[in-house]
Amino acid sequence: MRIECIAIGSELLTTRRLDTNSVWIAERLAALGLGLHRKTSVGDQREDLAELCLEAFQRSDLIVCTGGLGPTFDDFTKEVWADRFGVPLQEDPQCREVLVAWYAQRNRVPPPANFKQVLFPVGSEPLANPLGTAPGVWWERGGKRIVLLPGVPREMKRMWVDHVEPRLKPGAGGALHSRRLVVGGVPESALDQRTEAVRATHCDLEWTILAGLTQVELILRGRDPKALDAAQADLEVELGEDLARVGEGDLEEAVLDLLKARGETLATAESMSGGLLAARLTAIPGASGAFVGGAVVYTAAAKVALAGVDTALISRHGTISEATALALARGIRERLSATWGLAITGNAGPSLDTGGSNRALGDCIVAVAGADQFETRSFAMPGERQDIQLRSTAWALDLLRRMLAGGLAPKR
Amino acid sequence: MRIECIAIGSELLTTRRLDTNSVWIAERLAALGLGLHRKTSVGDQREDLAELCLEAFQRSDLIVCTGGLGPTFDDFTKEVWADRFGVPLQEDPQCREVLVAWYAQRNRVPPPANFKQVLFPVGSEPLANPLGTAPGVWWERGGKRIVLLPGVPREMKRMWVDHVEPRLKPGAGGALHSRRLVVGGVPESALDQRTEAVRATHCDLEWTILAGLTQVELILRGRDPKALDAAQADLEVELGEDLARVGEGDLEEAVLDLLKARGETLATAESMSGGLLAARLTAIPGASGAFVGGAVVYTAAAKVALAGVDTALISRHGTISEATALALARGIRERLSATWGLAITGNAGPSLDTGGSNRALGDCIVAVAGADQFETRSFAMPGERQDIQLRSTAWALDLLRRMLAGGLAPKR
Numbered sequence: 154m155r156i157e158c159i160a161i162g163s164e165l166l167t168t169r170r171l172d173t174n175s176v177w178i179a180e181r182l183a184a185l186g187l188g189l190h191r192k193t194s195v196g197d198q199r200e201d202l203a204e205l206c207l208e209a210f211q212r213s214d215l216i217v218c219t220g221g222l223g224p225t226f227d228d229f230t231k232e233v234w235a236d237r238f239g240v241p242l243q244e245d246p247q248c249r250e251v252l253v254a255w256y257a258q259r260n261r262v263p264p265p266a267n268f269k270q271v272l273f274p275v276g277s278e279p280l281a282n283p284l285g286t287a288p289g290v291w292w293e294r295g296g297k298r299i300v301l302l303p304g305v306p307r308e309m310k311r312m313w314v315d316h317v318e319p320r321l322k323p324g325a326g327g328a329l330h331s332r333r334l335v336v337g338g339v340p341e342s343a344l345d346q347r348t349e350a351v352r353a354t355h356c357d358l359e360w361t362i363l364a365g366l367t368q369v370e371l372i373l374r375g376r377d378p379k380a381l382d383a384a385q386a387d388l389e390v391e392l393g394e395d396l397a398r399v400g401e402g403d404l405e406e407a408v409l410d411l412l413k414a415r416g417e418t419l420a421t422a423e424s425m426s427g428g429l430l431a432a433r434l435t436a437i438p439g440a441s442g443a444f445v446g447g448a449v450v451y452t453a454a455a456k457v458a459l460a461g462v463d464t465a466l467i468s469r470h471g472t473i474s475e476a477t478a479l480a481l482a483r484g485i486r487e488r489l490s491a492t493w494g495l496a497i498t499g500n501a502g503p504s505l506d507t508g509g510s511n512r513a514l515g516d517c518i519v520a521v522a523g524a525d526q527f528e529t530r531s532f533a534m535p536g537e538r539q540d541i542q543l544r545s546t547a548w549a550l551d552l553l554r555r556m557l558a559g560g561l562a563p564k565r
Numbered sequence: 566m567r568i569e570c571i572a573i574g575s576e577l578l579t580t581r582r583l584d585t586n587s588v589w590i591a592e593r594l595a596a597l598g599l600g601l602h603r604k605t606s607v608g609d610q611r612e613d614l615a616e617l618c619l620e621a622f623q624r625s626d627l628i629v630c631t632g633g634l635g636p637t638f639d640d641f642t643k644e645v646w647a648d649r650f651g652v653p654l655q656e657d658p659q660c661r662e663v664l665v666a667w668y669a670q671r672n673r674v675p676p677p678a679n680f681k682q683v684l685f686p687v688g689s690e691p692l693a694n695p696l697g698t699a700p701g702v703w704w705e706r707g708g709k710r711i712v713l714l715p716g717v718p719r720e721m722k723r724m725w726v727d728h729v730e731p732r733l734k735p736g737a738g739g740a741l742h743s744r745r746l747v748v749g750g751v752p753e754s755a756l757d758q759r760t761e762a763v764r765a766t767h768c769d770l771e772w773t774i775l776a777g778l779t780q781v782e783l784i785l786r787g788r789d790p791k792a793l794d795a796a797q798a799d800l801e802v803e804l805g806e807d808l809a810r811v812g813e814g815d816l817e818e819a820v821l822d823l824l825k826a827r828g829e830t831l832a833t834a835e836s837m838s839g840g841l842l843a844a845r846l847t848a849i850p851g852a853s854g855a856f857v858g859g860a861v862v863y864t865a866a867a868k869v870a871l872a873g874v875d876t877a878l879i880s881r882h883g884t885i886s887e888a889t890a891l892a893l894a895r896g897i898r899e900r901l902s903a904t905w906g907l908a909i910t911g912n913a914g915p916s917l918d919t920g921g922s923n924r925a926l927g928d929c930i931v932a933v934a935g936a937d938q939f940e941t942r943s944f945a946m947p948g949e950r951q952d953i954q955l956r957s958t959a960w961a962l963d964l965l966r967r968m969l970a971g972g973l974a975p976k977r
Contacts, residue, residue: 165604166591166600166601166602166603166604167588167591167592167595167601171583171585171588173583176579176583179578179579180579183579188578188608189578189579189608190578190607190608190610190613191578191605191606191607191608191613191617192577192578192605192606193603193604193605193606194603194604194605195602195603196601196602196603198602201602201603204624205603208620212616420867421840421861423840426844426847427843427844427846427847427848427852427856428833428835428840428841428842428843428844428846428847428859428861429840429844429847429848430840431839431840431843431844431861432838432839432840432841432843432844432954434839434840435838435839435840435841435861435863435954436839436841436950436951436954438914438915438950439915440839440863441863441864444839444863445863445864445866445867446860446861446862446863446864446867446870446871447840447860447861448858448859448860448861448871449833449840449843449847449858449859449860449861450858451847451852451853451856451857451858452853452857452858452901454857454901454902455832455857455858455901458858458900458901458902459858459860459871459900459901488870488871489864489866489867489870489871490866490870502850503850503851538848538850539848542844542847542848
């Protein structure tokens with residue numbers, strides 16, 4: 154089955170908006186074992202859309218259009234498809250009632266233009282939109298299927314789940330299941346090599362390695378959940394402590410969950426990353442169950458004032474040093490009475506005061522301090538300022554994760 | 566002139582990668598007064614691409630393809646276009662030399678597969694790629710132009726600027742100039758109304774209002790820079806202190822630049838936003854010129870330990886209160902010897918400990934403290950946790966910005 158998506162709206166041809174609807178639809182199709190063959194964004198010129206619909210109907214079996222179902226003059230997706238097959242539009246009485254009720258609930262009557270939204274090509278089926286005023290369309294013609302959905306992502310997604318998926322049959326082999334594994338501290342190329350044997354053993358699965366700035370993800374897809382379990386078991390053996398998480402969530406969730414399971418708390422002290430580590434942790438709902446707070450210590454004076462670092466120690470070792478990183482971790486741990494202190498210092502460029510440390514751009518030191526153990530690590534990171542800041546938070550989270558998971562022999 | 570972009574690569578049809586190249590190209594074309602008519606993403610199936618090239622050449626005058634110039638079996642953009650016109654590929658000796666030199670610099674010889682990258686359709690012109698091994702292609706056929714560029718955004722952008730733009734003529738009316746104005750603290754609909762008269766006066770310009778979670782941007786485009794100056798002058802009068810910035814940069818740059826111009830410094834104390842305010846400020850290169858540090862005070866104990874807030878004050882007013890917000894701003898200002906203290910407290914949900922304050926989800930209080938003046942503001946914000954956190958940082962930055970710009974009568 155050849156499937157294509159068409160996103161309609163002139164703003165999609167500018168920097169103002171990206172077509173994320175088709176990306177989401179591709180993911181939902183993949184879960185059904187169906188592939189997307191093409192996606193196109195087209196503007197609000199009627200002839201451009203008409204030309205595209207003509208081509209799409211010739212080549213594809215399922216055509217999903219998003220956008221152009223609104224009440225204004227430049228919304229004409231239904232009209233163009235109706236013209237394509239030479240049929241008129243006709244009002245759907247039930248949709249009209251729903252529209253009037255929608256406005257009545259808000260103590261208004263529908264503006265005249267909105268009644269255009271309850272007109273449908275004769276022979277097509279309206280799809281209810283519980284979150285907005287634009288119903289969708291399901292239309293079968295000549296063995297092919299045309300789906301028209303609103304461009305508003307929230308409305309589109311709800312209608313896809315409610316109306317479109319139940320009408321689609323999974324691909325020839327049945328639905329696809331997927332499994333996500335997050336790996337910390339291993340570069341993509343190394344992970345590629347390390348997993349080669351496991352991938353060869355489980356070559357019936359579809360494998361994807363997704364490398365980001367802060368972690369690498371392995372995505373496995375297959376039709377048999379037991380085959381996924383078996384591959385996961387082999388990966389757990391191969392990856393050991395490098396495997397940070399299975400399922401949803403990233404390194405920050407892995408750390409917060411480990412802390413909560415152990416009944417422990419965390420405080421942070423950040424120089425180079427400037428609050429980004431704390432922000433990543435507190436972006437997670439329920440972070441307050443383990444994260445108590447932290448300090449952003451951009452200047453040497455702030456390191457002293459907020460994390461109690463000794464001025465003499467900074468003078469001796471410089472702000473970018475293992476000694477200062479460890480003093481930050483220990484200091485913030487004590488100030489905030491946390492089980493663990495986690496600190497980052499380094500040089501993200503271009504103008505950070507390195508306090509005489511004379512460390513290169515991208516140099517970063519992370520430190521973890523507990524009651525009777527500690528660890529520090531140094532890294533040299535490529536990239537620009539914000540990349541370096543983000544990567545440094547990942548190294549910090551991953552170091553703590555390994556200590557919490559018990560994978561590091563403690564330094565005492 | 567009808568222009569279309571084609572992005573090639575199966576990963577563009579999944580959630581793994583979005584085609585941002587075409588978005589960037591659309592922006593560059595707009596600056597030349599040229600519009601994009603369509604953009605399509607297509608996978609690594611040769612027949613899909615062949616079909617698309619056939620259609621594209623029929624309907625468009627300029628076709629820009631990105632991707633599929635690599636050395637592997639699924640890179641065949643040049644082959645497909647050569648087939649389209651029935652011409653063979655031929656090695657370019659100069660490009661071969663460049664390729665060999667590229668690898669020699671890295672003490673390697675090119676893998677055999679890479680020599681495919683120096684083959685070009687007969688009659689086309691290679692475009693040098695200073696940042697990678699895949700040269701591009703410029704090809705004029707039957708009065709139409711075909712441009713093939715690599716998919717790696719950094720390489721593509723450089724080659725577009727070096728080779729493609731110089732070959733493109735601006736649209737009929739000449740190049741387009743643009744002007745960007747950032748507005749703080751004014752909702753999109755209100756800005757729409759407030760600027761109505763100015764827009765009517767300057768209706769020769771193209772106007773765009775871009776609403777984000779943290780600010781609203783006005784983008785003006787026109788062929789006459791003087792018309793842009795005149796419109797900007799009228800907007801400055803209309804918007805007054807609501808106008809945060811003209812040109813590149815956002816609220817954080819506006820605040821940092823004002824502080825630097827005044828020779829002043831800033832410290833932050835964040836509860837609800839969990840470090841995001843500090844992270845936004847420190848993401849800006851040169852932030853250390855005005856930002857000294859801050860505290861992330863998730864628990865009541867952290868508010869006491871890091872910002873010196875009085876335990877009794879928290880007990881009396883609750884953690885989410887104007888009194889606590891102001892005490893945080895004053896406390897961190899004093900601890901870090903900064904000119905200004907800026908604090909955020911509130912309830913971002915779902916499980917934040919509100920310390921008995923009993924404030925609703927989305928309630929937020931920001932406070933600014935200086936040597937002899939202060940301000941607090943309360944806001945009720947819609948959205949989910951991360952939206953609320955992000956919005957709260959914008960309100961905080963905007964309150965400080967207004968005080969620095971002198972637009973608020975100081976409370977002493």
